[in-house]
Amino acid sequence: MNPFTAVTDAPVPLPLDNVDTDQIIPASFLKVVDREGLADGLFHGWRTRPDGTPHPDFALHHPRHRGSRILLVGDNFGCGSSREHAPWALQAWGFKAILGRGFADIFLGNAHRNGLLTVTLPPDRHADLLEWVTREPAAQVTVDLEAKKVVFPDGSTVLFEIDPFARHCMLNGLDPFGHLLEQLPAIEAFEARRGPGLQPGGGEPRRIS
Amino acid sequence: MQAPKTLFEKVWDRHLVSEPPDPGLPSVLYIDLHLIHEVTSPQAFTELEKRGLTVRRPSRTIATMDHSTPTEPEFSMGRLRVLDPMGAGQLDRLRENCSRHGITLHTVSSPDNGIVHVMGPEQGLTQPGMTVVCGDSHTSTHGAFGALAFGIGTSEVGQVLATQALLMNKPKTLAVRVEGVLGEGLTAKDLILGVIADIGVDGGTGHVIEYTGSAIRALDMEGRMTVCNMSIEAGSRAGMIAPDEVTFSYLESLNGSPRGDVWNAALEDWRGLPTDAGASYDRLVTVDVGSLEPMVTYGTNPGMAIPVSGAIPEADALEPREREAFLKALRYMDLEPGAPIRGRPVQVVFLGSCTNSRLSDLRAAAGLLKGRRIASGVRMLVVPGSQRVKRAAEAEGLDRIFTDAGAEWRAPGCSMCLAMNQDRLAPGEYALSTSNRNFEGRQGPGGRTFLGSPLTAAASAVTGTVTDPREMAL
Ligand code: SF4
Numbered sequence: 001m002n003p004f005t006a007v008t009d010a011p012v013p014l015p016l017d018n019v020d021t022d023q024i025i026p027a028s029f030l031k032v033v034d035r036e037g038l039a040d041g042l043f044h045g046w047r048t049r050p051d052g053t054p055h056p057d058f059a060l061h062h063p064r065h066r067g068s069r070i071l072l073v074g075d076n077f078g079c080g081s082s083r084e085h086a087p088w089a090l091q092a093w094g095f096k097a098i099l100g101r102g103f104a105d106i107f108l109g110n111a112h113r114n115g116l117l118t119v120t121l122p123p124d125r126h127a128d129l130l131e132w133v134t135r136e137p138a139a140q141v142t143v144d145l146e147a148k149k150v151v152f153p154d155g156s157t158v159l160f161e162i163d164p165f166a167r168h169c170m171l172n173g174l175d176p177f178g179h180l181l182e183q184l185p186a187i188e189a190f191e192a193r194r195g196p197g198l199q200p201g202g203g204e205p206r207r208i209s
Numbered sequence: 210m211q212a213p214k215t216l217f218e219k220v221w222d223r224h225l226v227s228e229p230p231d232p233g234l235p236s237v238l239y240i241d242l243h244l245i246h247e248v249t250s251p252q253a254f255t256e257l258e259k260r261g262l263t264v265r266r267p268s269r270t271i272a273t274m275d276h277s278t279p280t281e282p283e284f285s286m287g288r289l290r291v292l293d294p295m296g297a298g299q300l301d302r303l304r305e306n307c308s309r310h311g312i313t314l315h316t317v318s319s320p321d322n323g324i325v326h327v328m329g330p331e332q333g334l335t336q337p338g339m340t341v342v343c344g345d346s347h348t349s350t351h352g353a354f355g356a357l358a359f360g361i362g363t364s365e366v367g368q369v370l371a372t373q374a375l376l377m378n379k380p381k382t383l384a385v386r387v388e389g390v391l392g393e394g395l396t397a398k399d400l401i402l403g404v405i406a407d408i409g410v411d412g413g414t415g416h417v418i419e420y421t422g423s424a425i426r427a428l429d430m431e432g433r434m435t436v437c438n439m440s441i442e443a444g445s446r447a448g449m450i451a452p453d454e455v456t457f458s459y460l461e462s463l464n465g466s467p468r469g470d471v472w473n474a475a476l477e478d479w480r481g482l483p484t485d486a487g488a489s490y491d492r493l494v495t496v497d498v499g500s501l502e503p504m505v506t507y508g509t510n511p512g513m514a515i516p517v518s519g520a521i522p523e524a525d526a527l528e529p530r531e532r533e534a535f536l537k538a539l540r541y542m543d544l545e546p547g548a549p550i551r552g553r554p555v556q557v558v559f560l561g562s563c564t565n566s567r568l569s570d571l572r573a574a575a576g577l578l579k580g581r582r583i584a585s586g587v588r589m590l591v592v593p594g595s596q597r598v599k600r601a602a603e604a605e606g607l608d609r610i611f612t613d614a615g616a617e618w619r620a621p622g623c624s625m626c627l628a629m630n631q632d633r634l635a636p637g638e639y640a641l642s643t644s645n646r647n648f649e650g651r652q653g654p655g656g657r658t659f660l661g662s663p664l665t666a667a668a669s670a671v672t673g674t675v676t677d678p679r680e681m682a683l
Contacts, residue, residue: 017534018512022648027651081346104411105380109362181371187374
């Protein structure tokens with residue numbers, strides 16, 4: 001994972017609430033055994049017309065948004081399926097940070113584990129930012145993970161909260177898997193301490209039918 | 210004396226490998242049971258191999274094939290091949306991964322194959338007080354037994370394979386107390402659609418739900434699974450129901466269940482799981498279902514549900530910032546604000562999915578369809594949740610009732626719940642579906658979904674329109 005410190009861009013607005021992971025990456029793109037083709041699948045149903053050609057009106061296709069690494073979403077973004085293909089697809093497209101009013105739990109964890117930053121803005125500041133982006137689409141914002149703040153186009157800032165462990169991993173380009181592996185002795189001690197007998201079958205799940 | 214604890218806290222505490230040494234670090238939670246399927250596991254095994262790791266406790270992982278498998282009956286008998294090479298590739302990869310790592314796999318031709326959340330409980334794999342995870346958001350289903358069960362991403366699948374544990378921040382708790390007696394013709398599905406419409410699709414975000422109250426106690430295990438299954442549609446990764454005599458007699462009824470001392474010791478342990486008097490939740494909501502009607506969704510998320518006799522809301526009734534998404538959903542569904550939902554034509558009826566494909570669901574629908582025929586021009590797919598459900602239904606003759614009524618009796622799988630195989634809606638088609646998600650394109654690109662109960666599905670198949678099952682003699 002590459003370390004993440006800060007990113008500056010004009011955000012791509014997609015401010016609908018309750019955007020589910022079936023919209024972010026439809027099931028037909030989940031047949032891969034690797035991470036191939038996920039950028040093509042990103043928002044496929046909204047990005048393309050029934051004949052497969054790109055929908056010119058969709059925000060991600062607008063020339064002024066090309067290459068932007070910041071996505072501005074609404075509330076409860078990423079609800080629905082647990083598919084980690086959703087953050088993978090967003091990253092494959094080039095996004096590094098997502099600003100929104102709220103994120104679904106499983107999506108949020110999946111995003112952070114992959115180094116995709118999510119920032120929950122207070123409702124009034126979210127509305128302000130949306131207004132900015134509508135009025136001046138080229139206006140840039142900076143998302144600064146080190147300082148835990150978003151700098152608006154007018155220079156005003158908003159501080160945000162983020163899980164300290166996720167932040168630590170992202171800032172240092174660390175993978176949480178490594179941290180978990182370091183806990184193996186504790187996991188072994190737990191198993192020894194608990195011993196058999198907690199569940200029918202001596203603590204192992206087993207078929208009882 | 211120990212401080213009173215909730216069901217969730219008891220299960221959480223029992224599985225805490227260690228308290229984080231620093232409040233900024235996540236907890237390490239031990240996982241008792243890990244279920245995997247073909248779609249969200251391949252990259253996890255690749256990651257394991259890249260790191261030179263093995264599966265640490267292979268007996269704690271059980272695999273099935275369900276998401277993209279064909280449901281033509283010939284398929285599970287080995288007489289049909291997966292048409293789509295990518296889907297077939299995923300199934301092959303699962304087979305290889307399981308055999309390399311010594312993981313039990315229920316392939317499509319196995320007598321124990323089924324949708325992951327139907328298969329686990331019916332085999333007695335899911336037990337009270339356990340932690341259960343799967344790379345699938347409807348893992349919440351298993352919470353019906355008083356287990357802490359939740360969906361995880363593929364990276365976490367790899368982490369559980371390698372360590373049998375997960376890094377977690379402790380969630381908050383939300384008690385959803387459901388009171389009242391469900392009326393005739395209503396089911397657990399109507400109850401949970403009512404709850405989601407009430408608390409919203411993000412009402413449970415950051416929380417584990419515990420369902421309590423007389424209406425929950427009155428449900429059988431299959432109904433409780435339907436309720437917990439849809440917790441994620443209210444934003445909660447996990448939903449739990451305290452185990453009681455209903456739970457214990459269900460478990461005891463499973464063939465080969467432990468007897469004697471092992472069983473008695475387990476029972477004694479499980480009886481200590483329910484929330485202690487005086488324990489508190491972070492939030493509490495109460496819902497009364499005494500006057501609930503059969504619920505049907507009209508929009509593109511499961512919270513957009515109304516009583517079947519009701520009307521779609523007017524846009525003015527909504528907050529200005531909610532209006533855009535609401536109108537977008539109605540455009541997708543090609544429905545008008547203020548219009549009634551009852552009487553809307555449907556072309557397809559789907560009875561299946563991990564929400565509603567168990568024996569009691571099939572019995573309910575068959576009871577209504579017996580002696581009736583589905584409307585001409587309507588296609589009804591009946592997809593049992595597992596091979597066991599299929600065999601049990603056939604032993605009672607339910608398959609004949611469905612086929613006599615003009616429905617298709619298919620092999621188990623996720624099928625049209627997510628349209629990864631050939632079972633899908635054509636663009637513009639409407640389905641009355643017993644599954645859990647009405648998202649845009651979920652049941653096929655351009656397809657439109659009304660979610661409802663198995664009874665509502667059966668009644669709607671008969672008339673070819675969204676129908677209140679109470680209008681038909683049950
Ligand atoms: S039936 Fe549907 S919701 Fe359930 S596991 Fe399969 S795809 Fe997921």
